Amino acid sequence: MSATxxxxxxxxxxxxxxxxxxxxxxxxxxxxxxxxxxxEVDALLPSGGFPLGQAVELCGDAASGRTSLALxxxxxAHRERRLCAWVxxxxxxxxxxxxxxxxxxSRLLIVRPQQPAQLAWTAVQLARSGAFACVVLDLTQGLAxxxxxxxxxxxxxxxxxxxxxxxxxxxxxxxxxxxxSPTAPADGVTRIRTESLGPEGLAVEVVRSRQGGLGTRxxxxxxxLYPALGPxxxxxxxxxxxxxxxxxxxxxxxxxRSWERRNACGILGQRPGRDAAMPSFRSRLGTGTAPx
Amino acid sequence: MRLGYLHFSRFPAQRRVIEVPALAGKxxxxxxxxxxxxxxxxxxxxxxxxGVRPGMTLTAxxxxxxxxxxxxxxxxxxxxxxxxxxxxxxxxxPAFQRSAPDGLWFDASAAHLFGGEEGLCQRALEVCAGHxxxxxxxxxxxxxxxxxxxxxxxxxxxxxxxxxxxRALAPLPLSALEGPECEPFAALGLGxxxxxxxxxxxxxxxxxxxxxxxxxxxxxxxxxxxxxxAVLEEVLEERMTLDWPAESFEPLQFALKTLLDxxxxxxxxxxxxxxxxxxxxxxxxxxxxxxPLTLARPSARAKLLLDLARHQLSELRLENPVAGLSVRxxxxxxxxxxxxxLGDTPEGDAALEVVLSRLATTxxxxxxxxxxxxxxxxPEQAYVARAFRPPPSSRGMAxxxxxxxxxxxxxxxxxxxxxxRLLEQPATxxxxxxxxxxxxxxxxxxxxxxxxxxxxxxxxxxxxWAPEPYSRDYYRVHFEGMGPAWVxxxxxxxxxxxxxxxx
Numbered sequence: 104m105s106a107t108x109x110x111x112x113x114x115x116x117x118x119x120x121x122x123x124x125x126x127x128x129x130x131x132x133x134x135x136x137x138x139x140x141x142x143e144v145d146a147l148l149p150s151g152g153f154p155l156g157q158a159v160e161l162c163g164d165a166a167s168g169r170t171s172l173a174l175x176x177x178x179x180a181h182r183e184r185r186l187c188a189w190v191x192x193x194x195x196x197x198x199x200x201x202x203x204x205x206x207x208x209s210r211l212l213i214v215r216p217q218q219p220a221q222l223a224w225t226a227v228q229l230a231r232s233g234a235f236a237c238v239v240l241d242l243t244q245g246l247a248x249x250x251x252x253x254x255x256x257x258x259x260x261x262x263x264x265x266x267x268x269x270x271x272x273x274x275x276x277x278x279x280x281x282x283x284s285p286t287a288p289a290d291g292v293t294r295i296r297t298e299s300l301g302p303e304g305l306a307v308e309v310v311r312s313r314q315g316g317l318g319t320r321x322x323x324x325x326x327x328l329y330p331a332l333g334p335x336x337x338x339x340x341x342x343x344x345x346x347x348x349x350x351x352x353x354x355x356x357x358x359x360r361s362w363e364r365r366n367a368c369g370i371l372g373q374r375p376g377r378d379a380a381m382p383s384f385r386s387r388l389g390t391g392t393a394p395x
Numbered sequence: 396m397r398l399g400y401l402h403f404s405r406f407p408a409q410r411r412v413i414e415v416p417a418l419a420g421k422x423x424x425x426x427x428x429x430x431x432x433x434x435x436x437x438x439x440x441x442x443x444x445x446g447v448r449p450g451m452t453l454t455a456x457x458x459x460x461x462x463x464x465x466x467x468x469x470x471x472x473x474x475x476x477x478x479x480x481x482x483x484x485x486x487x488x489p490a491f492q493r494s495a496p497d498g499l500w501f502d503a504s505a506a507h508l509f510g511g512e513e514g515l516c517q518r519a520l521e522v523c524a525g526h527x528x529x530x531x532x533x534x535x536x537x538x539x540x541x542x543x544x545x546x547x548x549x550x551x552x553x554x555x556x557x558x559x560x561x562r563a564l565a566p567l568p569l570s571a572l573e574g575p576e577c578e579p580f581a582a583l584g585l586g587x588x589x590x591x592x593x594x595x596x597x598x599x600x601x602x603x604x605x606x607x608x609x610x611x612x613x614x615x616x617x618x619x620x621x622x623x624x625a626v627l628e629e630v631l632e633e634r635m636t637l638d639w640p641a642e643s644f645e646p647l648q649f650a651l652k653t654l655l656d657x658x659x660x661x662x663x664x665x666x667x668x669x670x671x672x673x674x675x676x677x678x679x680x681x682x683x684x685x686x687p688l689t690l691a692r693p694s695a696r697a698k699l700l701l702d703l704a705r706h707q708l709s710e711l712r713l714e715n716p717v718a719g720l721s722v723r724x725x726x727x728x729x730x731x732x733x734x735x736x737l738g739d740t741p742e743g744d745a746a747l748e749v750v751l752s753r754l755a756t757t758x759x760x761x762x763x764x765x766x767x768x769x770x771x772x773x774p775e776q777a778y779v780a781r782a783f784r785p786p787p788s789s790r791g792m793a794x795x796x797x798x799x800x801x802x803x804x805x806x807x808x809x810x811x812x813x814x815x816r817l818l819e820q821p822a823t824x825x826x827x828x829x830x831x832x833x834x835x836x837x838x839x840x841x842x843x844x845x846x847x848x849x850x851x852x853x854x855x856x857x858x859x860w861a862p863e864p865y866s867r868d869y870y871r872v873h874f875e876g877m878g879p880a881w882v883x884x885x886x887x888x889x890x891x892x893x894x895x896x897x898x
Contacts, residue, residue, distance in 0.1 A: 166878030170815040170898035197817035198766030232750035302848040331811035
């Protein structure tokens with residue numbers, strides 16, 4: 104090796120050493136909050152996002168935006184390449200929609216325990232391990248019960264379970280998001296209430312907080328959570344006359360089979376056994392004699 | 396061909412101490428039955444200091460050292476341990492040959508990769524030390540030379556140059572011949588291998604016959620025995636029969652540690668990492684229990700696997716005591732190692748594995764999954780459950796300083812209009828419909844709710860080739876006091892169904 108080459112490689116090594124020294128000297132900035140990406144919601148929270156190491160409760164009725172806010176927090180953790188877990192009590196999380204919100208499905212562990220009593224235990228284990236940046240515990244009862252006319256209340260945590268969850272989040276340094284309904288609130292340190300205001304949008308309010316911001320409220324449009332839906336206000340509600348009739352609804356394959364409509368004729372309209380023979384495909388397929 | 400030999404003095408005793416660390420520094424022997432008498436096969440250092448010698452009866456040994464512990468000697472177990480050590484050495488050598496009961500030959504042709512033969516020996520000894528074994532290594536051109544020098548020499552690492560066998564062997568005592576061949580030479584009054592080598596070959600052949608000539612050739616460094624590499628087993632499985640049936644978890648734990656140590660040594664030698672393992676417990680007198688263990692991240696670390704196995708087995712309730720145990724690697728893949736970023740610690744992965752294993756044991760494997768998108772239009776079938784195997788990457792300490800990488804998630808446009816909560820089975824909506832077919836109100840969540848607004852339809856239909864085709868017109872409906880719901884009208888019966896909520 105020539106002297107110049109040696110000098111050059113020595114300089115590169117020195118540069119790399121300097122870089123490593125810089126990296127080691129810089130204070131390590133840990134991921135401290137998970138931002139939802141919805142400015143109105145982030146502004147409500149004292150730390151500018153969901154703080155790690157705490158249990159935060161998202162409390163609201165069905166279809167009030169709890170799930171999408173939680174999914175946005177999960178997506179924020181995934182942008183930092185951290186793992187997340189979703190303890191899915193009602194077994195209703197729809198992963199394709201989560202993927203559309205930026206969630207990396209390969210980094211999201213979905214747990215669906217058979218017994219409702221195992222939900223809190225599972226979340227405690229996941230949060231305490233410290234391997235997950237965000238653990239979502241869905242305590243709502245789910246649509247299946249609600250659609251059939253039953254009252255949807257959800258699972259109620261005991262005081263001891265609530266304390267265990269908060270402790271696990273603190274020890275593991277992960278964000279524990281509790282999705283609950285107003286009739287069965289959980290015991291989160293911070294509680295955020297979400298409420299649907301109809302087609303106009305939804306309201307998000309901090310109803311319990313130890314770090315300030317209590318009582319602050321934001322109103323946002325549905326399109327800020329689901330951008331692809333577009334503002335609903337511009338879309339006129341369908342009227343009776345505009346709804347497609349029952350006849351239009353029925354697709355072809357229910358109305359009648361195509362060969363029945365053609366009255367059992369061949370695809371070219373020829374009658375079986377009566378008209379001329381079917382045209383030959385042989386020359387097209389290349390098996391016939393090619394013209395020279 | 397250059398060959399190395401690794402000699403582990405009192406290999407069975409070393410192995411015992413590795414398996415049961417509490418035995419370190421204590422007098423113990425391994426005994427075997429020879430002609431209906433129990434004799435010492437191998438003794439620990441402190442037992443040797445007390446005067447215990449191999450070949451002695453167990454009674455005599457116990458008389459010399461009252462606190463002497465004894466364990467059965469199983470030649471088969473020793474051979475398996477030696478094989479797993481040989482396979483662990485495959486990261487420094489292309490092939491090995493067992494030399495029971497306490498040594499291994501290895502192919503030294505890769506010495507240039509380690510800075511020469513001495514470097515290779517050092518590296519091989521390091522690998523062995525990593526598994527807890529101490530030994531001596533010699534590289535020579537003949538099997539006999541390398542073996543005898545390692546067994547009877549004093550230097551931890553020795554390299555005999557090509558053609559220098561006779562000179563290196565000369566100072567060794569005659570007993571290094573280790574067989575009946577040395578007796579006639581001893582009767583002649585010879586003391587070292589060098590003196591044997593100095594005899595004229597013709598005279599040795601005339602008086603000692605073929606056996607004598609062979610011993611003479613060996614002493615002159617002329618061994619022509621070929622190196623026969625051990626054939627690697629395709630199936631990675633280790634098994635062990637317990638000394639007595641175990642009724643608690645404690646004795647099983649020792650057996651598990653031994654088996655997993657061996658298995659991981661074999662995996663490490665092949666540069667493989669286990670993905671799926673199965674534990675088979677043989678019960679006494681009949682029956683067996685099989686327990687699968689799937690890892691979220693492939694691993695060949697014995698400590699981690701032992702932790703996971705402990706979680707799986709410690710809470711197991713069995714009808715009968717356990718008589719034997721076997722561990723098999725069902726699936727393995729290439730071990731790329733773990734690339735840690737500056738400031739990262741490997742504990743994070745261990746914590747992940749442990750918590751996943753604990754959840755899988757309690758909730759069942761099927762309760763944990765990660766979703767993967769499928770190209771299917773029917774909404775409830777648009778994803779499938781897969782085993783949770785997160786990609787290994789972290790930004791570590793440099794995270795904030797590195798440029799932010801945009802994470803591109805290729806998602807179909809249509810998925811952006813899907814609700815975050817979806818029912819697996821669409822629920823019939825208790826709906827009030829006008830004569831024209833318009834949805835007026837529905838009975839939802841215990842209340843009658845009027846329709847405030849509606850958007851749609853989005854028609855999804857297909858699977859006309861299947862027994863159950865579908866055709867649905869989906870609407871986003873704002874019911875009173877609720878966010879948007881995903882409702883469809885099924886073309887089969889014209890009824891409205893609730894499928895999801897934009898929560």
